[in-house]
Amino acid sequence: MATFVRPRVNAWCDQKKLQSEAAEHRSLGVGKRTSSLPLLGTCERDEALPSSRGQDELRSDSASADPVLLRGIFAIGKQSCDVVLSARKLSWSPIQPEIPGDVLRTEFQHKEEFVELKDIFAIKLKRRRSVGQQNEGTLLGITIFICLRKGKNKLKDSTINLNNISEEHCNSWFRQIKDILNGFPNRPKSLKIIINPHSHKKEARQIYSEQVEPLFKLANIQTDVTLTEYKGHALSLLKECQLQEYDGLVCVGGDGSTSEVVHGLLLRAQIDAGRDTDSTFMPVRAQLPVGIISAGSTNILAYSLHGTKHPVTAALHIIMGHLQPVDVLTFSSHNRLLRFGFSSMFGFGGRALALAEKHRWMPSSQRREFAIIKTLANLKPEDFELLFLPINCFQAGSQRGSRKEKKEMIEEYVYQDQWQITNGHFLNISIMAIPCLCSVAPRGLAPNISLIFPLLRPILLKK
Numbered sequence: 472m473a474t475f476v477r478p479r480v481n482a483w484c485d486q487k488k489l490q491s492e493a494a495e496h497r498s499l500g501v502g503k504r505t506s507s508l509p510l511l512g513t514c515e516r517d518e519a520l521p522s523s524r525g526q527d528e529l530r531s532d533s534a535s536a537d538p539v540l541l542r543g544i545f546a547i548g549k550q551s552c553d554v555v556l557s558a559r560k561l562s563w564s565p566i567q568p569e570i571p572g573d574v575l576r577t578e579f580q581h582k583e584e585f586v587e588l589k590d591i592f593a594i595k596l597k598r599r600r601s602v603g604q605q606n607e608g609t610l611l612g613i614t615i616f617i618c619l620r621k622g623k624n625k626l627k628d629s630t631i632n633l634n635n636i637s638e639e640h641c642n643s644w645f646r647q648i649k650d651i652l653n654g655f656p657n658r659p660k661s662l663k664i665i666i667n668p669h670s671h672k673k674e675a676r677q678i679y680s681e682q683v684e685p686l687f688k689l690a691n692i693q694t695d696v697t698l699t700e701y702k703g704h705a706l707s708l709l710k711e712c713q714l715q716e717y718d719g720l721v722c723v724g725g726d727g728s729t730s731e732v733v734h735g736l737l738l739r740a741q742i743d744a745g746r747d748t749d750s751t752f753m754p755v756r757a758q759l760p761v762g763i764i765s766a767g768s769t770n771i772l773a774y775s776l777h778g779t780k781h782p783v784t785a786a787l788h789i790i791m792g793h794l795q796p797v798d799v800l801t802f803s804s805h806n807r808l809l810r811f812g813f814s815s816m817f818g819f820g821g822r823a824l825a826l827a828e829k830h831r832w833m834p835s836s837q838r839r840e841f842a843i844i845k846t847l848a849n850l851k852p853e854d855f856e857l858l859f860l861p862i863n864c865f866q867a868g869s870q871r872g873s874r875k876e877k878k879e880m881i882e883e884y885v886y887q888d889q890w891q892i893t894n895g896h897f898l899n900i901s902i903m904a905i906p907c908l909c910s911v912a913p914r915g916l917a918p919n920i921s922l923i924f925p926l927l928r929p930i931l932l933k934k
């Protein structure tokens with residue numbers, strides 16, 4: 472018998488995207504999708520253009536709740552600019568000599584661009600050092616590193632150079648912006664990195680060193696890297712290591728590695744909290760958030776959290792401190808904890824996955840096809856008894872009432888304590904706490920699940 476209780480783990484992911492998706496869930500598909508990570512408010516860079524909302528809102532705010540902290544002159548590109556740092560944004564507009572009667576020029580002068588401070592992840596003093604120069608080099612200005620949205624789900628890093636050769640001027644701007652960045656919550660300063668060098672095409676190490684590590688270094692994040700040497704290494708490491716030294720854990724690997732890390736982290740939390748996992752227990756949360764850098768074959772966890780397996784996107788979510796609690800399932804047998812995990816399959820799915828696992832020496836796509844075909848050839852229904860708390864979003868949504876009433880109806884239903892039982896012969900039962908998105912199932916194996924409006928989703932396939 473397997474039972475499921477849900478502890479939670481914090482993950483670094485696209486929280487805003489999830490929130491807007493959950494809003495859609497709650498309003499039963501009536502709501503409008505509002506992706507919101509408007510980053511650089513510029514009229515020249517289309518990719519970064521926020522909605523017109525961004526600029527107008529920030530302008531009207533700036534007069535009232537956004538006091539000016541610094542104002543000065545920097546060259547940006549080839550333009551001399553009037554640059555203003557306020558509590559919420561860094562804005563600049565080109566300085567042009569005023570010619571009486573030249574309306575166009577006067578209008579251009581007032582064209583403002585800005586970046587919100589929450590989208591800045593690092594700042595550096597920019598210096599040029601010639602060959603053989605002993606000191607730290609000639610100051611050129613400040614470089615600001617920002618996070619831009621690229622397409623629907625991806626993030627990318629970009630820079631803005633504020634050029635000015637005055638040490639005093641640049642230092643005061645550098646310190647002020649640095650202080651603001653240090654004040655943002657959830658941005659990690661020290662991370663434990665666990666890399667499975669054998670994941671999928673054995674690229675995890677390279678992905679980390681080429682795409683992720685440079686960004687962590689830019690953001691001044693201290694890292695402590697372990698390359699796993701065997702299956703179960705991450706688990707034994709997490710049982711013993713000094714977690715208080717870190718602000719988070721990052722796993723570079725596939726779904727198997729990440730699940731092992733999450734299991735290890737939650738198990739450690741239960742042990743530290745004195746929970747007896749050999750009898751019925753109420754699980755506690757994991758002590759640290761988990762970041763997932765995908766380097767595996769299917770990457771269901773990374774897709775479900777970020778909507779993409781793009782490692783730079785995951786790294787930027789971690790650096791920017793985009794935290795989101797995610798439900799985890801507890802699998803136990805006769806009240807003894809077996810494992811924490813995000814999903815499980817019984818019957819066909821479970822057998823196929825177990826068979827694929829036994830044939831790890833095969834290339835991953837071949838292994839999966841082989842396992843599916845072989846399991847299908849021996850397909851037979853199995854006897855299951857399933858106890859569950861039901862919810863029917865569509866039924867609730869089809870009734871009349873305001874959006875708020877519909878939301879309350881669903882939530883009331885979720886919290887009902889009426890277990891239902893279903894018995895019978897099933898070909899497959901899948902239980903999922905996350906949508907289980909991947910490249911072959913872009914809407915997910917359980918598309919009705921949202922990470923911030925979680926429901927346990929059983930998928931039954933009966934003969």
Ligand SMILES: Nc1ncnc2c1ncn2[C@@H]1O[C@H](COP(=O)(O)OP(=O)(O)OP(=O)(O)O)[C@@H](O)[C@H]1O
Nearest residue numbers: 667670671699700701702724725726727728767768
């Ligand atoms: N050094 C190692 N040698 C062998 N196996 C390892 C090692 N480190 C971790 N593992 C195990 O390898 C398994 C699969 O790894 P991972 O999930 O990272 O990559 P994958 O090959 O893409 O697999 P998946 O199909 O799960 O995505 C995990 O269960 C993990 O515990």
